Amino acid sequence: MKLDFSRPGEKFRLHASKKSDMELMKLPFPREWSRDDFKLPENWKEIALKKFDEVLKKYRSVRLYMDLCVHCGACSDKCPFFLATNDPYNMPVGRQDLMRAVYRKYYTREGKLLGEKAGARDFDEEMVKLWYTYFYQCSECRRCAVFCPYGIDTAEITMAAREVLVAIGLSPRSTTESIAKCEYIGNHMGIPPAALADACRFMEEEIKEETGVEVKIPINKKGAEILFVPPSADFFGGPHWGTFKGYVKLFHQIGLDYTISTYASEGGNFGLFLNYEHMKKINAKIYKEAKRLGVKWILGGECGHMWRVIHDFMGTINGPADFLEEPVSPITGTKFKNAVYTKMVHICEFTADLIKHNKLKIDPSRNDQYVVTYHDSCNPTRAMGLIDEPRYILKSVCRNYVELDPSVNRERTICCTAGAGLLADETLELRLKAIKPKMEAIKRTGANFLAMICAIDKASFDTYVRHYKLPIKVGGVHELVGNAIVL
């Protein structure tokens, strides 16, 4: 294994947050700064060490991981960013050790006495630069945790490090720009209500032109049975548009009493990439809106990190949602026992249940022009375990389905490499290299449709297939459902 000690990862350090966004979000130390000149506040070290101490007392995972690693190296070649750069700081253990070095320096006798020999390092400006660079070069995809004998989850360490960085005024534009829009307009894409309604009208017209059927997309409808929350990218066009069309056709065919909301028009949650506070803020709107509209339960669209928050955290950070009912499919009567507490169901769970009960009128031959393969998104796969439902749907709505190579499939999937704030122009070169093993596996299948259930995946793979010159269409699982549905 080759290592490159010239810090090739530094080239891809994310651009700095804008002062205006920091002010809007009430982040500490709003100021003009850049990725090369942090303009740290004078007492930054004191603040950082205090926050670090707080984090160690708040998360058992992080506290445990400081002591647990035996440096066995099993994770070292499992991170796509390491494979792309050979940068030792991009080995999961190298990334974790950036935090462990500070821990050893300030919390262990060995580190205080032996210093660098014990892997301890002072928390100085150089170290802060490394933290900002490399903790924003982790997509929190948790692939390394699958291979770690103790399950040390770098995402936990990355999230904790970012809490510390935010406290001293460091955050990337790619994340804060979207959060500011989400918190003050309603969604990451910054789509105001009228534009969102326009998008829905376009969709209605497009479906009418295509099928001759009049469909209606209810917006902000009080008393609907179900609130449907997709990631806002689905309203926007691009490779997401077909997914949106799929949802609408599906809901129309089964006569679902649903509504989308402009206030809660974002299922995604860039707050997850910044800190606990903003993750909670962005997620809070969904229950608030469900309560205001008086729906029975909530259905969520195709999005990866959105489901990390909804599946793992929503019940804890914004529950309990006692004003909602335990979710039951109005079409099949199936009780979603897996979501009785949070009352929020994944669209793939919902659709797979419909197909299982034979409630959809579908003609899979309508997807015969496609050889379909499936990309497992990191969060639905490794956090939810939502691995077989999308495959069950795909095999029902199309007739040519192939699997990717096991080394990059299912729980071992290589993520889109654009999650956790890395979807930015300045990382494109890095991501194009990092995705190579996945692109090669995709190419080997001979597929011409790459299906996925994540908005960031769709945005990034659409770019990747063009750069790799692969004649492959990128789209959602529900795009193929929509194609097959006979209205």
Added chain:
Amino acid sequence: MGVLEFTIGIFLAYISVIVLIVGSIYKFLTWIKVPVPLKVPLTPGPTTYTGVVARLATDAFLFRPLLKGAKKLWLGGWIFHVLLLTTIIAHIINILFHDLWSVIGYTWYDIIGYTGIIFAGALAFLIVRRIVMPNLRYISHLSDYLILLLLISIVLLGDYVRFYSGVDVKQVSAFIYSLIYLKPIEPPSNIYFLLHMFLVELLMIYIPFSKVMHFIGIFLNPVKNQRNDARMRRKVNPWDFPVEIMSWEEYYNKFKDELEMIERGG
């Protein structure tokens, strides 16, 4: 009784046991007093406790994650750990019940001796890969080498004691029983035996302050010991705090015209 015999055989014997037990408990407490705020199970996250136990057992005892991506390390690491366990068990039987059992013609003393050779081989493999592989050389600290060197020294000395030193198990047995009954007698005054014992004591004292604590830590990792049931059951975060967000009213006032237009269905 000589100074060496007393220090290693009696004084450090008690100290090391106390440090190991108290230190491990202390470390365990420093970990569990930190809350687990959120559900973070990793696929395959079982939804039942039985599933969690099965997962922890296969991960901890079969090193399943290593099988997924680092097969050579799995082999070396697993052999090392299994032999560590069998060696400890064999020591207990050999020393405490040596006159009770033997296995198909071999005494437990023989068994420790012969498996010790494989044990040392596995350790040598772990040392060599740290030196030879660039990624491991980069991530290895002084302590990573020292612990392996300490272990291999213990094993090699142990084998020397078995095959060349002529130390009698019965004598060791009487000595260990005397330690257990808190009426210590003089240890076998063989330098190799004493050195072997001394290094074991060092190891026991070092364990609570080292990465060796992973043998407890793995069971506390929320990624592995949680049920994948965050949408089914309430999980409370003890340090959760309220946040303020833009309310519907504020939002409505901000986009009044647009929202009224949507209400009219236009």
